[in-house]
Amino acid sequence: GYQVICFVGNVGQKEDFEAIEKKALHTGASKVYVEDLREEFIVKYIYPALRANAAYEGRYLLGTALSRPLLAKRQVEIAMKEKTSIVSHGATGKGNDQVRFELSCYALNPNILCITPWRDPEFISEFKGRTDLINYAQKWGIPVKAS
Structure with missing residues (x-):
């Protein structure tokens, strides 16, 4: 790690x-x-x-x-x-x-x-955009101010 x-x-x-x-x-x-x-x-x-x-x-x-x-x-x-x-x-x-x-x-x-996560194919396949990131943060209890 x-x-x-x-x-x-x-x-x-x-x-x-x-x-x-x-x-x-x-x-x-x-x-x-x-x-x-x-x-x-x-x-x-x-x-x-x-x-x-x-x-x-x-x-x-x-x-x-x-x-x-x-x-x-x-x-x-x-x-x-x-x-x-x-x-x-x-x-x-x-x-x-x-x-x-x-x-x-x-x-x-x-x-x-x-x-550069936003150009990494593995990252992009997992997170298509902001909504996916917000959902991930919510799933793991990470507070995010959505904008």
Whole structure:
């Protein structure tokens, strides 16, 4: 088996990070990193993007897209600290987030293995979408805020 170490980065989203940490430990994680990345995100990612007038179609400010390389960077740093060469993310196969996460990980460490559940045939055969995941969580008593 594998030891699961969770990482969640606060880049300004409104989340209950304490609850996330408790849930991760309750569902089997051996360790949880909850890190405040807001200052680095603003200074090194948001400000440069604003100075460059970076906006998708002239109006979308790319906050989510800009956060992915920072989150991947910190995830790779944690993997190295924990002496593992495996990381994972939950970005779906529908958008570009999966690409942002993975290419950032590979750029930082070409030897890392990035597990991508939403492109894994076995995972996809078991979970067709959000409803299947919610049903799985309910079956195993994992609280989920369905959206």
